[in-house]
Ligand SMILES: Nc1ncnc2c1ncn2[C@@H]1O[C@H](COP(=O)(O)OP(=O)(O)OP(=O)(O)O)[C@@H](O)[C@H]1O
């Protein structure tokens with residue numbers, strides 16, 4: 001049975017999509033089968049893999065027009081694509097019965113086909129994110145090491161607690177990690193200390209350093225391992241993938 005991970009933080013630009021792309025690519029290189037789902041109307045995950053004008057999208061599937069159709073990207077790596085159309089989904093689906101479970105129902109036939117299913121959420125806590133949290137076993141929260149970034153975390157924790165209570169008892173925060181980290185900055189080190197104190201063993205040891213190659217790779221439609229396998233970004237995301245697998249092997 002595949003592990004379903006939602007990658008969410010309602011704060012924008014914290015590295016959600018970059019992380020989903022490169023954790024997915026990293027896990028697939030470590031011989032895990034991976035499905036990445038673009039649940040964001042910005043479609044950045046889809047674009048990061050160079051997929052333009054996809055034939056089947058998550059929006060049409062959510063509207064009941066067809067089932068989820070994975071697009072093959074690389075060995076062991078598929079994605080479910082998104083387009084800007086998805087921006088209408090929150091409104092259109094808001095009056096549907098069981099609206100929080102629409103994505104759960106769609107994902108069901110695919111769950112056993114992959115070792116990992118990772119969902120890239122939009123920077124909001126609306127119906128799309130709730131749909132992701134309703135199907136997920138685990139919640140990963142990437143964050144930038146800024147003071148205001150930790151302040152905002154109370155909101156996502158509140159939403160996670162409500163989803164866990166009312167919609168999905170199995171949901172747990174299992175991975176908090178820092179992106180765009182610069183160890184020379186005292187603020188960054190201080191924020192990491194605060195996160196460690198609060199989230200303790202939920203925090204990954206790996207920190208994703210600030211690395212321009214991670215920002216460049218999407219323009220070539222590839223992940224960091226194909227774009228520049230020797231850069232810090234590739235090193236950090238591979239370390240993070242090894243940590244993810246190790247935690248799962250240890251039953252955490
Ligand atoms: N470790 C890093 N080093 C340098 N640049 C990074 C790093 N991680 C992400 N970026 C860049 O920061 C920007 C925001 O990253 P990303 O799109 O992954 O964030 P996001 O949380 O998905 O944003 P949104 O909330 O809009 O969906 C992008 O331009 C990305 O290329």
Ligand SMILES: [Mg+2]
Pocket residue numbers: 016017018040044120121
């Ligand atoms: Mg994003």
